[in-house]
Amino acid sequence: MSAEAPSDETDAQDDGFHDFWADDVADEIEARDPDEPIVIKGGVSPSGVAHLGNFNEIMRGYFVAEVLRERGHEVRQVFTSDDKDPLRKLPRKLADEDGNIVGLGEVDAGALGRNLGKPYTAIPDPFGETDSYAAHFASLLKADADRLGVPVEMLSNTEMYENGDFDPVVEHVLENIETAREVLSEYQSKVDDDYVPFNPVCSECGKITETVTDIDLDAGTVEYVCTDMTVGDNTIDGCGHEGTATFREGKLPWRFEWPGQWQVLGVDHEPFGKDHAEGSWPSGKDIAENVLEIEPPVPMVYEWFTLNGEALSSSAGNIVTVPEMLELLEPEVLRYFFALNPRKARDLDLTRLDQLVDDFDRFERAYHGEVDDENLTRFAKRAYPFVVDDVREDRIRLPYTFAAVLGMTDDEDLRIKMARNEGFFDEDTPEDVIDEALERVELARHWAEKMDNQYNYRLQVELPAFDFDADIEAALDDLADFVADGHDGEEIQGEIYETARRHDIEMGDFFAAGYRLFFDDTQGPRLGEFLGELEQDFVVKRLRRED
RNA sequence: GGGCUGGUAGCUCAGUUAGGCAGAGCGUCUGGCUUUUAACCAGACGGUCGGGGGUUCAAGUCCCUCCCAGCCCGCCA
Numbered sequence: 001m002s003a004e005a006p007s008d009e010t011d012a013q014d015d016g017f018h019d020f021w022a023d024d025v026a027d028e029i030e031a032r033d034p035d036e037p038i039v040i041k042g043g044v045s046p047s048g049v050a051h052l053g054n055f056n057e058i059m060r061g062y063f064v065a066e067v068l069r070e071r072g073h074e075v076r077q078v079f080t081s082d083d084k085d086p087l088r089k090l091p092r093k094l095a096d097e098d099g100n101i102v103g104l105g106e107v108d109a110g111a112l113g114r115n116l117g118k119p120y121t122a123i124p125d126p127f128g129e130t131d132s133y134a135a136h137f138a139s140l141l142k143a144d145a146d147r148l149g150v151p152v153e154m155l156s157n158t159e160m161y162e163n164g165d166f167d168p169v170v171e172h173v174l175e176n177i178e179t180a181r182e183v184l185s186e187y188q189s190k191v192d193d194d195y196v197p198f199n200p201v202c203s204e205c206g207k208i209t210e211t212v213t214d215i216d217l218d219a220g221t222v223e224y225v226c227t228d229m230t231v232g233d234n235t236i237d238g239c240g241h242e243g244t245a246t247f248r249e250g251k252l253p254w255r256f257e258w259p260g261q262w263q264v265l266g267v268d269h270e271p272f273g274k275d276h277a278e279g280s281w282p283s284g285k286d287i288a289e290n291v292l293e294i295e296p297p298v299p300m301v302y303e304w305f306t307l308n309g310e311a312l313s314s315s316a317g318n319i320v321t322v323p324e325m326l327e328l329l330e331p332e333v334l335r336y337f338f339a340l341n342p343r344k345a346r347d348l349d350l351t352r353l354d355q356l357v358d359d360f361d362r363f364e365r366a367y368h369g370e371v372d373d374e375n376l377t378r379f380a381k382r383a384y385p386f387v388v389d390d391v392r393e394d395r396i397r398l399p400y401t402f403a404a405v406l407g408m409t410d411d412e413d414l415r416i417k418m419a420r421n422e423g424f425f426d427e428d429t430p431e432d433v434i435d436e437a438l439e440r441v442e443l444a445r446h447w448a449e450k451m452d453n454q455y456n457y458r459l460q461v462e463l464p465a466f467d468f469d470a471d472i473e474a475a476l477d478d479l480a481d482f483v484a485d486g487h488d489g490e491e492i493q494g495e496i497y498e499t500a501r502r503h504d505i506e507m508g509d510f511f512a513a514g515y516r517l518f519f520d521d522t523q524g525p526r527l528g529e530f531l532g533e534l535e536q537d538f539v540v541k542r543l544r545r546e547d
Numbered sequence: 548g549g550g551c552u553g554g555u556a557g558c559u560c561a562g563u564u565a566g567g568c569a570g571a572g573c574g575u576c577u578g579g580c581u582u583u584u585a586a587c588c589a590g591a592c593g594g595u596c597g598g599g600g601g602u603u604c605a606a607g608u609c610c611c612u613c614c615c616a617g618c619c620c621g622c623c624a
Contacts, residue, residue: 345554352559526584526585
């Protein structure tokens, strides 16, 4: 993704106020005079499903990364999978390698249950495709990032421990354990004089343990006992094994691990959700500054969005994945969604996706200077090049709902003709532009089907149930005769009006009768032209209400 | 109970930094395109900017207070 700097975007920069939030964050990062490459991180713990909510972590950082790249910096965007964390409870839903969401019943749940307490990287992939549960999850996220055109480097925490990347951090924290305890105890009441900020992996049962009995800094090892671990209301049994672990055979508690990642990776910026704003961030910042003695990254808190008015929840099934979204809209529309102000809690209402797409189209027109809205135009001038891969003027965007209407037929020529009739294409519109514009039809069609809304027109193969007045029936018979004589769609359309007038029936009632017969609905596409495209015998029989 | 972030038209949202006429799109309604629906054109309707108070010549914007929502304030991440 490359982006040219719009030439008319200047004055705002002088006084520290920008039209695109990513510029504000970029300013803050630049103000610290960071080493190149600038590192922007995101991260999650592998859970059951990689859903769209996780993409805040990736997309928010992405826009900042792109802004910095445009300003001439080298930027490395990384995403850590916190995959040395133990599996604490069984997920209720999982996503398979294609992003389809499946219940636990469809995988070997028993195998998962036996692995409670073990690091995600030590648990087999429930789908048997990749090396581990963690690898499965990471590959889903990576694939989704690719789909959205975001170059992000996936990093495994487990590997970072194995490589020894964390050795200096673990060593430093254990060396300064008094300070570490003191700082963290401000945030966690559990921290006392016995607290050891290191959790070894039990060499016997493979679970993460919490009881360290001795530290040997010279040898770089700790002694531990594999005791029970309390997780919420449940207890994960320890095996009682007493052993020795190196700094690579365990992990830091997350409150230390997060700042540890900042240190190891040299993180300059990290966006995080509102849940971290009050708990983890203050402690992470404090630990970074006063235990690790590093500068914490520039933070950015983003609001969560809701889906169809409810919080995202994989257990409640209220989630959507990137592949699912990309069946309904273009990647750039999804990118646009994440380019909007992160501080606003938004609702992603799938029933009103047309609204989101309309907003995007308007945003795009604003970039091209075609919208009389100063605020929107300023935002679009700056942000659009980061949202759309390939900035061009010749694109034609069919309104989403109109594209949905075109989706009632699979006949591409009919789609083109209808779009032409509505003025979206003219005689000079190049074929590839038309083809590109029509790509939206499949998306909008999926949406209409999935939502089963008013745009979900289906030609009825069987004669629907109906109840017409005698004069309407007579008018339908007349119209049938007209069609039987052989006329094109435009003529049929005209004749519908003529017939209705002749029989002195309400235009709306007559159209409603037509939509009932062909779509079993009260509305539909422009009827005459549509009938003109269907097989004549079929239309005649249907108008005569014959099976 | 304390803290953080939000609350602007029926819906989705700009505008809040740095006080200066309450805005857009969609929806709705009316009319138009000598043709219903979709689209398009014109117009209209639509507001206690969450409530109240304060500062100011002037407040959606600043201050105080209250209400509502989400999150954090055990553990974990």
